[in-house]
Amino acid sequence: MIDYLSAGFGLAFRPDNLLYCFIGCLWGTVVGMLPGLGPLAGLTLLLPLTYGLEPTSAVIMLAGIFYGAMYGGSTTSILLRIPGEAASVITCIDGYEMAKRGRAGPALVVAGVGSFVGGTVSVIGLMLFAPLLATVMLQVGPAAEFVLMLFALLVMSLISSGPMLKTMAMMLVGLLIGTIGLDPITAFPRFTFGTIELSDGINFISMALGLFGVSEILLNLENISSVKPITPNFRSLIPKWVDIRDSAPAVGRGSLIGFVFGFVPGISHVISTFVSYAVEKRLSKHPEQFGHGAIAGVAGPETANNATTGSALIPLLVLGIPAIPATAILLSALMIHGVQPGPELISKHPEIFWGLIASMYIGNAVLLVLNLPLVGIFVNLLRTPYAYLAPTVLLVCVIGIYSVSASVIELFVMIAFGLIGYLLRKLKFDAAPLLLAVVLGDRMEVSFRRALVISDGDYWGLLKGGASKIFVCALLLLLLLQGVAWLLGYRKKMADEAS
Amino acid sequence: MKLWGQVRLQVRTAELIGATLLLLLSLGAFVVAWGMPDGSLSAPGPGVFPLGLSGALGIVSLGLMIRAIGLSQVRDSDETLVTIGHQQIWITIAALIGFALIFEWAGYLLSATLFLSLLLASFSTLSRTKVFFAAALGAILSWLFFAKLLGVNLPRGFFENF
Numbered sequence: 012m013i014d015y016l017s018a019g020f021g022l023a024f025r026p027d028n029l030l031y032c033f034i035g036c037l038w039g040t041v042v043g044m045l046p047g048l049g050p051l052a053g054l055t056l057l058l059p060l061t062y063g064l065e066p067t068s069a070v071i072m073l074a075g076i077f078y079g080a081m082y083g084g085s086t087t088s089i090l091l092r093i094p095g096e097a098a099s100v101i102t103c104i105d106g107y108e109m110a111k112r113g114r115a116g117p118a119l120v121v122a123g124v125g126s127f128v129g130g131t132v133s134v135i136g137l138m139l140f141a142p143l144l145a146t147v148m149l150q151v152g153p154a155a156e157f158v159l160m161l162f163a164l165l166v167m168s169l170i171s172s173g174p175m176l177k178t179m180a181m182m183l184v185g186l187l188i189g190t191i192g193l194d195p196i197t198a199f200p201r202f203t204f205g206t207i208e209l210s211d212g213i214n215f216i217s218m219a220l221g222l223f224g225v226s227e228i229l230l231n232l233e234n235i236s237s238v239k240p241i242t243p244n245f246r247s248l249i250p251k252w253v254d255i256r257d258s259a260p261a262v263g264r265g266s267l268i269g270f271v272f273g274f275v276p277g278i279s280h281v282i283s284t285f286v287s288y289a290v291e292k293r294l295s296k297h298p299e300q301f302g303h304g305a306i307a308g309v310a311g312p313e314t315a316n317n318a319t320t321g322s323a324l325i326p327l328l329v330l331g332i333p334a335i336p337a338t339a340i341l342l343s344a345l346m347i348h349g350v351q352p353g354p355e356l357i358s359k360h361p362e363i364f365w366g367l368i369a370s371m372y373i374g375n376a377v378l379l380v381l382n383l384p385l386v387g388i389f390v391n392l393l394r395t396p397y398a399y400l401a402p403t404v405l406l407v408c409v410i411g412i413y414s415v416s417a418s419v420i421e422l423f424v425m426i427a428f429g430l431i432g433y434l435l436r437k438l439k440f441d442a443a444p445l446l447l448a449v450v451l452g453d454r455m456e457v458s459f460r461r462a463l464v465i466s467d468g469d470y471w472g473l474l475k476g477g478a479s480k481i482f483v484c485a486l487l488l489l490l491l492l493q494g495v496a497w498l499l500g501y502r503k504k505m506a507d508e509a510s
Numbered sequence: 511m512k513l514w515g516q517v518r519l520q521v522r523t524a525e526l527i528g529a530t531l532l533l534l535l536s537l538g539a540f541v542v543a544w545g546m547p548d549g550s551l552s553a554p555g556p557g558v559f560p561l562g563l564s565g566a567l568g569i570v571s572l573g574l575m576i577r578a579i580g581l582s583q584v585r586d587s588d589e590t591l592v593t594i595g596h597q598q599i600w601i602t603i604a605a606l607i608g609f610a611l612i613f614e615w616a617g618y619l620l621s622a623t624l625f626l627s628l629l630l631a632s633f634s635t636l637s638r639t640k641v642f643f644a645a646a647l648g649a650i651l652s653w654l655f656f657a658k659l660l661g662v663n664l665p666r667g668f669f670e671n672f
Contacts, residue, residue: 060660176573180532183567187539187560194556201556202542225606232598232633398633402626405602406652409609409625414662422610430603437594438528456559468552 016138019365022067023373031064031072032370036377039079043099044087044389045400050080051223051443054340056404059216059411066348067363071370073344077337078130078320078371082378085122085313086389089115098316101284105301105308117250118309123382125262125314130375132266133273133321138368140322141357144329148354154462155478160455162482163332166489167444178444181435185445188213189452196460208420215343215449217412217421221428222435222442223336224408228401229433258310261291265311269318274325274334283319284312321371328352328364332451336443339450517594524592525578533571539564601632617667618657622649 022028035057042053053076061069084099089106102122109118168178191202192212203209250258265287272283291311292301301308324341326334331353333339345352350360357364382389412421435442459473466472474483519527543564549555609625616624626645630636636644656662 060662063661174577176570176577180567180570180574183563183570184532184535187535187563187567190560190563197547197556199547199556201546201560202539229599229602232602233593233596396634398630401602401633402629403648405606405629406622406626406648409606409613410652410656410662410664413613413664414656417663419610419614422613423607426603426606426610429606433599434594437592438524440528459559460554463551464553468550 012138012142015361015365016369018362019367019369020372022362022366023071023369028068028071028366028370029373031068032075032374033377035072035075036079036082036374036381039076039081040083040378040381040389042076043080043083049084049223049227050077050337051219051340052227053080054337055216055219055224056407056411058219058340058344059415061344062347062415066345066350066360067366069344069348070341070363070367071374073341074324074367074371075374077341078317078374079378080337081130081317081320082123082126082382083389084316085126085309086119086382086386089118089122089309098281098284098319099313100281101288101312102309104288105303105305108302108304109306109309112304114304117254117306119386120250120383121254121258121262121306121310122313123379125258125265125310126317126382127375127379128262129266129269129314129316129318130320130378131372133270133318134368134371134375135321136270137321137324137328137371141325141329141364144325145354145357148329150478152462152476153458153465154473155476155482157455157458157462158473158479158482159330160332160451160458162486163326163334164444164448164451165486167447174439177440181440181442181445182448185448186452186455188218188445189449190456195453195457212453213449214416214421214424216415217424218428218449219340219343219446220408220412221425221430222432222446225405225425225429226432226436226442228404229429230436231397232401254306258306260294261287261307261311262314264290264294265314266318268311269315270322272315273319273322281316283315287311287315324367328356328367329354331356331454333447336446339447342450516596519592519594521592522578522581524594525581526575529571529574529578532574533568536564536567536571540568598632602629605629614665615667618664619649619653620667622652 023032038053038057039050042056043050054073057076058073061072064072081098085102085106088099088102089110092103092107106118106122109115164182168175168182189212191209193200193203193210200210268287268290269283272286288301288308288311291305291307292298295301295305295307297305323334323338326332327338327342329352331342331351333342342352345363350356350363408425409422412425413419415421432442435445462473463470466475473479539560543557543560546557546560547555548557548561605625605628608628609621612624613621623642623646626648627641630641630645631638634641653664657664
């Protein structure tokens with residue numbers, strides 16, 4: 012492992028990869044900070060520009076955006092009470108209270124250091140667990156693979172914050188979209204309506220940019236307003252001893268909570284922050300301070316959302332299954348470069364896996380530097396009027412799509428999905444499960460059909476393998492827990508809090 | 511100021527519209543999938559998966575419809591309405607469509623200048639002259655960054671021979 016890691020550092024320290032890591036972290040911080048542009052939009056915007064890069068460089072840059080956005084999101088939560096992205100919603104409560112009382116500096120430092128610790132713990136976990144899991148998963152056949160993907164989709168619909176039926180509908184639409192094009196086994200054209208353009212299916216990038224880039228802009232155009240953030244000076248960033256003492260245990264617990272929740276498909280990074288906040292409040296000697304500027308209420312959730320980043324990459328890199336929408340974009344980037352994530356990735360492409368791990372260590376350190384001393388510069392970005400930001404982002408979307416496809420048709424696909432994404436959001440449908448289902452649909456169908464051929468049409472054969480039984484048992488357990496949670500009214504409470 | 515292009519719907523109506531659209535989508539997909547080869551039990555054909563998915567989507571859509579009907583009809587207030595659309599949104603979509611239509615014919619520089627001019631004129635309070643210069647500057651800078659620095663192949667249109 013040490014040899015691989017040092018080789019990974021050798022790759023990550025290459026000047027071009029250092030630059031891509033820095034660009035990813037910087038862009039991630041910016042999109043995480045700007046309300047309305049989250050990690051998904053940030054990833055989709057830069058994805059087309061990674062086409063000309065080596066796979067390792069592309070993944071290093073995109074992963075930088077992914078975990079960089081988690082850092083950036085806290086700044087606007089603390090200084091503006093506007094979460095830059097969903098995982099920073101809970102930070103608004105105590106972070107902004109601290110800022111109002113002139114303690115924005117310690118809040119930002121604790122959030123930054125907590126994010127660094129959480130992110131680093133998460134990378135260590137990724138480094139230790141991913142190779143072990145890959146060894147186990149190499150024994151798994153197509154039946155278990157199908158059940159695993161089904162399990163991931165069902166878990167996502169069960170734990171989503173919105174109505175379960177809506178999430179299921181979005182998944183089914185995504186799976187249907189995934190069937191457009193030539194059948195992967197017989198090459199029979201499906202839903203192509205005689206057109207050549209649809210024979211390869213709908214371009215994932217055009218769809219993702221439309222659903223998350225364009226629709227995000229359209230939604231934000233409804234409420235163009237300027238903001239006046241609280242700007243802390245450099246001296247005020249230094250925390251007191253009491254701040255360190257109060258936040259250190261929360262950082263430790265947040266790292267653990269975040270890492271464990273990162274494995275859960277769906278909105279794990281958001282849920283982990285709620286769980287961390289609840290745990291800190293429960294364990295605090297002064298729970299009455301929560302909601303009024305408790306530093307542990309900032310440290311725990313901010314650590315937790317960064318600690319999910321490494322573990323959320325494990326299902327992607329080892330199973331080839333994106334647990335959260337942002338990792339679906341990473342999956343797409345890998346596949347575009349001809350790299351199929353799965354149990355064989357670590358052995359077949361060790362440079363990608365270990366290069367990514369090493370770059371994440373470096374990236375977390377870069378982010379700490381970017382987010383603390385340079386916070387004042389980033390805060391100024393928030394003063395950029397949306398009237399200028401929106402056209403710029405849309406122009407980048409157009410250039411991004413055209414650079415990939417050199418086709419105007421893809422621009423129309425992006426616009427259409429932008430409108431669809433906007434309408435879905437207005438009607439309170441979450442587009443993220445749709446995107447995940449599109450990514451998984453193709454492989455899920457192939458696994459299903461191969462498994463049936465192997466079992467000679469025995470549908471129960473899908474559930475006979477050891478791995479399949481484990482996933483089915485886990486699903487039944489989750490269903491049972493959901494039933495209990497529903498009976499106790501907990502699910503509704505979580506949904507209300509999340510909204 | 512009253513904005514044009516806004517549609518205000520009651521939550522129940524919006525939910526019903528959403529469920530109906532999904533049901534129509536599932537019906538359409540089901541009809542098309544019905545015509546695809548279904549193979550055998552041991553070797554399912556290309557039609558089986560889409561057929562199953564569209565059927566399942568139909569059932570879920572019906573569930574959503576029932577759920578929407580069950581929502582109480584409440585009196586109109588801003589909290590109970592779903593507002594869809596906004597003049598800025600329709601302008602943006604029109605600008606994007608226009609951009610896509612003239613992009614290859616007029617070239618990047620001209621189409622991007624027109625696109626940015628339209629959006630800046632709609633969203634900002636700048637004068638027309640400033641809008642045009644800002645848009646032209648934005649188009650040129652983005653051309654230099656993406657086409658010259660990153661090597662993205664953007665159409666030159668009128669300027670092909672220059």
